[in-house]
Amino acid sequence: MAKSLRSKWRRKCRAIKRQRYGEKELARLKKTLGIDETAPVDTDMKEIADIATVTDAKTIKEKAAAKEKEKGTDGESMEVEGARVYNKRTMRDQYGNYPVWMSHRKIMKHKHARTKGKNVPTTQTKKKPKKLRKKVKKQTPQQ
Known part of the structure; x- marks a missing residue:
């Protein structure tokens, strides 16, 4: 079903769109990162340290703890009534x-x-044993 003429044509059009939108997306990305627009397309990216700063979780937690000490709350949150x-x-x-x-x-x-894990009272879970009874033959009334 995917080999019909119509699907081949659509696949071809999507490939063209992908190429066109890829160029536009690359230009937009370069603009956001601040890379020179007039530079040739095959330029290398600047060092990542120039663009963004990388920090680990430990330093972020330490900074947060330092800010809390400055405020004097020592990590206690305000209790809201209700x-x-x-x-x-x-x-x-x-x-x-x-x-x-x-x-x-x-x-x-x-x-x-x-x-499910708790012990439920035994009256609900245990089955009562059946009483054994003798079979009593029905007697017809004698005249």
């Missing part, structure tokens, strides 16, 4: 409610998974 605190394991807040974004189906699935 804020809900959710337990990560049970997904419920301090009042026993699930989050508003959680769908009913997801809540029921979560409840089922939580009770």
Whole structure:
């Protein structure tokens, strides 16, 4: 089905578009990076250090901790009255409610998974043994 004349033509047109848009995208990228427009197309990129600064997570955390010490809060967040605190394991807040974004189906699935590991009372899970009875033949009334 992909070898029809129409699909071949479309594939050819898409290849032409790809080439044309690629040139435009390259020009836009060079403009954003600040590379000279008049320079030849095959110029090498400048050093990455000139364009962007690279930092690791450790230095970012250290800077954030230094800013917190300057403020004097020492990483304590402001407590808002009436804020809900959710337990990560049970997904419920301090009042026993699930989050508003959680769908009913997801809540029921979560409840089922939580009770699965617990010991449920034996009256609900144990089957009662059947009583053995003698078969009694039906007797017809005698006249």
